[in-house]
Amino acid sequence: MKKSWWKILAVVLLLYTFIAGFLIQVPNIGNLNQTIRNLFFHVPMWFGQMILLLVSMIFSIRYLRSGNLADDIVAREYARIGITYGVLGLITGAIWASYTWGEPWSNDPKQIAVAIALLIYLAYFVLRNSMPDMDKRARVSSVYNIFAYFIYVPLIMVLPRLVQSLHPGGQGVEGNPALGGQDLDPTMRLVFWPAVIGWTLLGVWMTTLLIRISKLKEKNWIHA
Amino acid sequence: MRKLFLLIFSILFSAIELMAQNTNDTSVMASNGKIYVVLAVCLTIFAGIVIYLIRIDRKVSRLEKKND
Numbered sequence: 568m569k570k571s572w573w574k575i576l577a578v579v580l581l582l583y584t585f586i587a588g589f590l591i592q593v594p595n596i597g598n599l600n601q602t603i604r605n606l607f608f609h610v611p612m613w614f615g616q617m618i619l620l621l622v623s624m625i626f627s628i629r630y631l632r633s634g635n636l637a638d639d640i641v642a643r644e645y646a647r648i649g650i651t652y653g654v655l656g657l658i659t660g661a662i663w664a665s666y667t668w669g670e671p672w673s674n675d676p677k678q679i680a681v682a683i684a685l686l687i688y689l690a691y692f693v694l695r696n697s698m699p700d701m702d703k704r705a706r707v708s709s710v711y712n713i714f715a716y717f718i719y720v721p722l723i724m725v726l727p728r729l730v731q732s733l734h735p736g737g738q739g740v741e742g743n744p745a746l747g748g749q750d751l752d753p754t755m756r757l758v759f760w761p762a763v764i765g766w767t768l769l770g771v772w773m774t775t776l777l778i779r780i781s782k783l784k785e786k787n788w789i790h791a
Numbered sequence: 792m793r794k795l796f797l798l799i800f801s802i803l804f805s806a807i808e809l810m811a812q813n814t815n816d817t818s819v820m821a822s823n824g825k826i827y828v829v830l831a832v833c834l835t836i837f838a839g840i841v842i843y844l845i846r847i848d849r850k851v852s853r854l855e856k857k858n859d
Contacts, residue, residue, distance in 0.1 A: 574848075578841050585837060589830045590823075772844060779851045783858055 574772050580765030584608075587758045594752045598667055605663050607758055611766035612656035613723070618767050619649035619774065620688070624716040627709035637782065639705035642712055643695065644777040648770050650688050657681055668733050677727040677734035684722040687715050 588607035623645035630638035661671040698704035820827045
């Protein structure tokens with residue numbers, strides 16, 4: 568266990584998330600009832616994904632500046648776990664929607680935009696694997712990764728807020744009331760933010776494992 | 792490291808167990824629409840995942856040491 572204090576922190580925060588997330592009193596909002604507790608599990612997937620993909624993009628920029636293949640490996644693995652979180656977020660969102668919006672996939676702008684965003688990131692891996700030359704692959708996919716992040720943020724954050732959407736944040740919500748800022752109950756806030764940090768740290772832990780394995784495997788190619 | 796986690800989890804579960812034993816029929820586990828049962832299941836799954844992650848972590852550490 569290398570430098571493990573933050574791994575312990577992740578486990579403790581998530582234990583807290585599960586226990587408090589299941590047991591605290593939650594406000595009754597709209598037709599959500601108890602499903603509001605999903606806020607501690609579904610939403611942190613997206614927060615975690617945004618942070619992981621941001622780190623991925625930063626390492627892509629670092630690669631372009633340094634030309635060090637190790638940076639490209641880091642960027643790749645952060646994108647990998649970021650996508651994993653995104654897929655989990657999409658699935659959990661669909662489960663939640665089945666019981667609050669009436670169907671798992673209602674072609675809501677949020678759902679469509681998020682699906683496109685995920686496809687853009689999947690294309691990142693298709694692009695990577697289409698190039699046998701390592702330096703070229705790292706350079707082209709780094710540029711693509713930076714582009715992908717800046718199209719990803721408007722897709723999942725901005726566009727769904729500009730149009731009518733069932734998802735909180737959308738215009739003229741007919742389904743659920745928005746659950747942003749002031750609407751978030753103070754006790755829920757006490758669980759929500761630790762949950763975000765905990766899930767994100769767990770993602771970072773998994774990513775560092777992938778990075779270390781990749782570096783072991785690709786040791787001969789990294790000049791650093 | 793692993794012992795520490797095992798300790799945390801065993802304390803946690805014995806605490807739930809103890810609370811359950813203190814009250815007979817209306818035990819904690821069965822109260823509140825049996826939500827504690829769901830909690831126990833989720834915590835068990837989470838414990839399994841964490842222990843698995845720790846084992847991978849140690850395995851990678853060992854490989855790294857051998858490769859140096």
